[in-house]
Amino acid sequence: MSSPAARPAPPAEGFRTAREHRRLRVWERRVRSAGLPPLWAGRCTALSEPSRQAAAVRHTAATLAALPAPYRLVLALLMRVCPVAAVLADPTGPFRGTSDRTRPQRVADRLSTVPGCAELLRVSLALALHGALDGPCATPRREFG
Numbered sequence: 054m055s056s057p058a059a060r061p062a063p064p065a066e067g068f069r070t071a072r073e074h075r076r077l078r079v080w081e082r083r084v085r086s087a088g089l090p091p092l093w094a095g096r097c098t099a100l101s102e103p104s105r106q107a108a109a110v111r112h113t114a115a116t117l118a119a120l121p122a123p124y125r126l127v128l129a130l131l132m133r134v135c136p137v138a139a140v141l142a143d144p145t146g147p148f149r150g151t152s153d154r155t156r157p158q159r160v161a162d163r164l165s166t167v168p169g170c171a172e173l174l175r176v177s178l179a180l181a182l183h184g185a186l187d188g189p190c191a192t193p194r195r196e197f198g
Contacts, residue, residue, distance in 0.1 A: 073118070080114035084177070087132035088139055089113075092164070092174060093181045095157025105185035112184020113177055131173045138170045 084090070090110060094101040100109055117128055142163035143156060164170045 076118045077115055080118040081110055083129060083132045084110050084114050084117070087135040087173075089132075089135070089174075089177050089181075091157045092139075092161040093178050095155075095159075095161045096174075096178055097182060100181055100185055109181035109185040113180040116180050128173070131169050135164070135170055135173060138164055138167055142167070 090100070090106050093109060094106065100106055117125065120128070139160050143160045161174060164174055
């Protein structure tokens with residue numbers, strides 16, 4: 054007697070197939086592993102709140118997952134290079150301890166001068182802000198009329 058087959062997770066909202074849902078999850082992991090959310094928070098304090106940061110990651114990943122394959126390939130490579138560039142931009146940062154709150158901003162400022170990372174940081178920050186700040190409204194809307 055065999056056990057029932059495991060069902061795939063239901064597709065995320067706005068995605069039609071399980072394949073698209075998996076692609077979204079892969080891109081969310083890529084965005085987080087590239088170290089982009091702390092850099093966004095260093096640039097914009099509105100993205101330091103965990104719920105907004107989660108919405109920012111979700112929106113950025115969904116946008117990047119929807120791009121054509123050549124663009125996704127280049128962005129995946131840039132996201133692999135971004136953590137290395139961050140360490141090279143601030144090599145003594147990890148040795149200063151965790152109390153250094155200005156490190157993400159300092160690293161983001163230095164990465165904004167590196168050609169590929171500058172575009173990645175600029176574009177991802179714009180997508181993150183759009184996803185975090187233009188999400189569902191927490192307060193009910195008043196209708197005038």
